Amino acid sequence: xxxxxxxxRWADLALLPVLNLLLAVLVSGLVVLMIGQNPLTAIWAIITxxxxxxxNIGYTLYYATNFVFTGLxxxxxxxxxxxxxxxxxxxxxxxxxxxxxxLALQDTHWLIVAPAALVAAAVFGGAWAxxxxxxxxxxxxxxxxxxxxxxxxxxxxxxxxxxxxLKPAGVSGPESAxxxxxxxxxxxxxxxxxxxYTPVNLSIFIxxxxxxxxxxxxxxTKFGYALRAMGQNPTAARYAGISNSKMIIITMTLSxxxxxxxxxxxxxxxxxxxxxxxxxxxxxxGIAVALMGRNHPIGIGLAALLFGALYQGGNExxxxxxxxxxxxxxxxxxxxxxxxxxxxxLFRPGLQRTFMLFSPEQKAEAVSRETVGxxx
Amino acid sequence: xxxxxxxxxxxxxxxxxxxxxxxxxxxxxxxxAGVFDIGLEGKMLAAAFGAxxxxxxxxxxWLGLLAGIGVSVATAALQGAAAISLKGNQLIAGVAINxxxxxxxxxxxxxxxRQGGRTPALGPNGRFGTIDLPxxxxxxxxxxxxxxxxELISGHYILVYVAFLMVPITAYVLYxxxxxxxxxxVGENPKAVDxxxxxxxxxxxxxxxxxxxxxxLAGAYFSxxxxxxxxxxxxxxxxxxxxxxxIFAKWKPVPAMFTCLLFGFLDALQIRxxxxxxxxxxxxxxxxxxxxxxxxxxxxxxxxxxxxxxxAGGVAYTKER
Numbered sequence: 001x002x003x004x005x006x007x008x009r010w011a012d013l014a015l016l017p018v019l020n021l022l023l024a025v026l027v028s029g030l031v032v033l034m035i036g037q038n039p040l041t042a043i044w045a046i047i048t049x050x051x052x053x054x055x056n057i058g059y060t061l062y063y064a065t066n067f068v069f070t071g072l073x074x075x076x077x078x079x080x081x082x083x084x085x086x087x088x089x090x091x092x093x094x095x096x097x098x099x100x101x102x103l104a105l106q107d108t109h110w111l112i113v114a115p116a117a118l119v120a121a122a123v124f125g126g127a128w129a130x131x132x133x134x135x136x137x138x139x140x141x142x143x144x145x146x147x148x149x150x151x152x153x154x155x156x157x158x159x160x161x162x163x164x165x166l167k168p169a170g171v172s173g174p175e176s177a178x179x180x181x182x183x184x185x186x187x188x189x190x191x192x193x194x195x196x197y198t199p200v201n202l203s204i205f206i207x208x209x210x211x212x213x214x215x216x217x218x219x220x221t222k223f224g225y226a227l228r229a230m231g232q233n234p235t236a237a238r239y240a241g242i243s244n245s246k247m248i249i250i251t252m253t254l255s256x257x258x259x260x261x262x263x264x265x266x267x268x269x270x271x272x273x274x275x276x277x278x279x280x281x282x283x284x285x286g287i288a289v290a291l292m293g294r295n296h297p298i299g300i301g302l303a304a305l306l307f308g309a310l311y312q313g314g315n316e317x318x319x320x321x322x323x324x325x326x327x328x329x330x331x332x333x334x335x336x337x338x339x340x341x342x343x344x345x346l347f348r349p350g351l352q353r354t355f356m357l358f359s360p361e362q363k364a365e366a367v368s369r370e371t372v373g374x375x376x
Numbered sequence: 377x378x379x380x381x382x383x384x385x386x387x388x389x390x391x392x393x394x395x396x397x398x399x400x401x402x403x404x405x406x407x408x409a410g411v412f413d414i415g416l417e418g419k420m421l422a423a424a425f426g427a428x429x430x431x432x433x434x435x436x437x438w439l440g441l442l443a444g445i446g447v448s449v450a451t452a453a454l455q456g457a458a459a460i461s462l463k464g465n466q467l468i469a470g471v472a473i474n475x476x477x478x479x480x481x482x483x484x485x486x487x488x489x490r491q492g493g494r495t496p497a498l499g500p501n502g503r504f505g506t507i508d509l510p511x512x513x514x515x516x517x518x519x520x521x522x523x524x525x526x527e528l529i530s531g532h533y534i535l536v537y538v539a540f541l542m543v544p545i546t547a548y549v550l551y552x553x554x555x556x557x558x559x560x561x562v563g564e565n566p567k568a569v570d571x572x573x574x575x576x577x578x579x580x581x582x583x584x585x586x587x588x589x590x591x592x593l594a595g596a597y598f599s600x601x602x603x604x605x606x607x608x609x610x611x612x613x614x615x616x617x618x619x620x621x622x623i624f625a626k627w628k629p630v631p632a633m634f635t636c637l638l639f640g641f642l643d644a645l646q647i648r649x650x651x652x653x654x655x656x657x658x659x660x661x662x663x664x665x666x667x668x669x670x671x672x673x674x675x676x677x678x679x680x681x682x683x684x685x686x687x688a689g690g691v692a693y694t695k696e697r
Contacts, residue, residue: 083468144467149673287468291468328479333475338469
């Protein structure tokens with residue numbers, strides 16, 4: 001074994017992600033500098049663009065809502081040792097469920113439409129992840145590859161559905177009919193004036209509930225225990241009487257259902273119809289969010305807010321600095337994924353050495369922690 | 377369908393399967409060495425941009441090609457650093473590379489050329505022309521074989537011939553050279569390779585660099601051969617089709633060629649079949665577009681043979697201390 005001791009918990013959970021984020025921002029700043037713009041101006045523009053006024057905050061929260069769902073989807077699967085890269089496809093297909101239910105029930109009341117659409121989003125999104133989960137569990141097909149394939153199959157399926165099935169007569173673009181006013185999820189702006197004209201809607205409370213729910217699921221239930229056991233050591237989990245294949249299937253389905261909530265937010269709450277590519281790569285942002293948030297609901301909530309702010313701030317960037325736009329945010333996001341997900345080895349050993357050097361108590365604590373075993 | 381129509385579909389098949397084949401063989405080297413690569417798409421995109429940008433500035437297709445390869449190799453080296461040296465998650469590294477390439481290409485393209493992320497259209501010297509093989513015109517009159525030679529085999533970009541030449545070369549390197557043997561060994565059982573006194577890390581880096589070179593060729597094909605300039609997201613998921621093809625071909629070079637030809641053929645057919653009808657029902661183009669992915673899933677599910685990848689794939693090698 002290596003002589004290095006594990007980091008204290010706070011450094012592992014907070015310091016490391018923050019360092020990685022700073023590095024990502026720094027590198028992106030260098031890119032901005034390279035093209036002759038001031039990175040500090042850009043950062044300030046992003047911050048004010050994200051939190052400057054109610055309108056900005058409304059948009060930030062709307063993006064964050066989506067990212068909470070996809071972040072949780074990635075994190076839940078990750079606890080079971082599965083990498084669900086198919087959030088995009090699952091959310092996209094879930095849109096089909098939402099629009100079908102919403103159009104069928106639109107003349108009733110949103111209080112009836114919303115729960116039905118929620119179930120539909122979960123069922124459709126879950127089903128799109130169930131198949132890769134089933135194939136992984138029963139046939140050994142690598143879930144990463146199958147979920148990538150399912151993203152593309154979903155794209156083809158949805159283009160077909162939008163063009164041939166859902167497009168009402170008289171509409172030229174590939175989009176469904178509008179959901180009637182009565183069936184739409186109310187915007188928060190309709191009763192909270194500062195958020196007027198922003199897309200943030202009641203779905204954000206479902207995102208908050210999902211954060212709490214996933215916390216309980218993972219750390220407070222038998223299922224969660226089995227899930228983490230499988231993620232840590234599938235062989236040991238099997239000896240403990242856990243059916244790994246059943247767990248894989250259930251976990252992937254739940255993960256897909258969570259990703260499907262993006263469709264609930266977008267279709268019922270924002271667009272009020274099904275449009276092409278409404279997911280806008282939220283599934284991939286979810287990977288960054290889950291990595292940044294250390295697969296913990298609190299972290300995911302914060303990371304989703306961060307990425308929501310980056311997206312909204314990035315939108316405003318083009319009005320402040322000509323020539324800069326949201327692609328800067330895509331670069332930051334890619335670097336966050338790279339540094340937190342794939343280049344952990346960059347900071348961790350150095351940090352571990354630093355901690356051992358400067359604080360003997362930390363060292364003692366770390367040693368005892370290691371002997372007790374890893375807690376998560 | 378007459379001979380001409382068949383030839384034109386097959387001709388399009390060759391053109392469309394070329395980047396798939398190059399990317400697929402690219403993936404083959406790194407995956408056979410035990411490094412999963414879902415970043416083929418990103419490396420191709422970066423190469424397409426680098427090639428087009430340099431070709432636009434210098435007016436030389438060859439310099440463009442070199443730049444494309446350079447950019448792709450640099451990207452591959454970054455991915456390699458994460459996956460091999462820093463022992464990071466190889467899949468996540470691939471995702472990051474794809475996203476980084478998409479962001480950087482659009483961003484730099486917009487900054488440098490101010491055409492909404494596109495690079496300026498290339499002149500005749502800035503892109504590769506098609507090559508007429510010897511005697512193409514002379515034999516065109518020969519029945520059946522003549523048109524096949526002059527229309528189907530002759531008259532492609534040089535990268536098309538390079539791609540198909542890479543198949544026997546890859547097969548030779550993989551199965552008949554010391555490097556190939558070690559490459560396969562390092563993907564199956566790195567410990568054994570290490571025990572034999574060969575550096576696992578160095579071998580994997582070599583494999584990843586070869587992957588970079590081939591992705592560079594594939595990317596350059598998009599922007600300075602098939603197209604004349606870079607457009608946003610111009611690789612359009614082809615890197616993932618190549619990945620699918622690699623799995624479909626069970627990580628073997630010759631089957632890789634046939635799979636890429638099949639997927640290229642589906643692509644050509646799909647363009648041809650816009651609005652075509654079968655038994656009075658219009659065939660949805662999307663069904664054909666989705667077919668490569670569906671076929672790969674079915675294969676992965678083990679319903680038509682079993683695809684089992686290199687055993688040590690996806691795990692960074694750690695020497696025991």
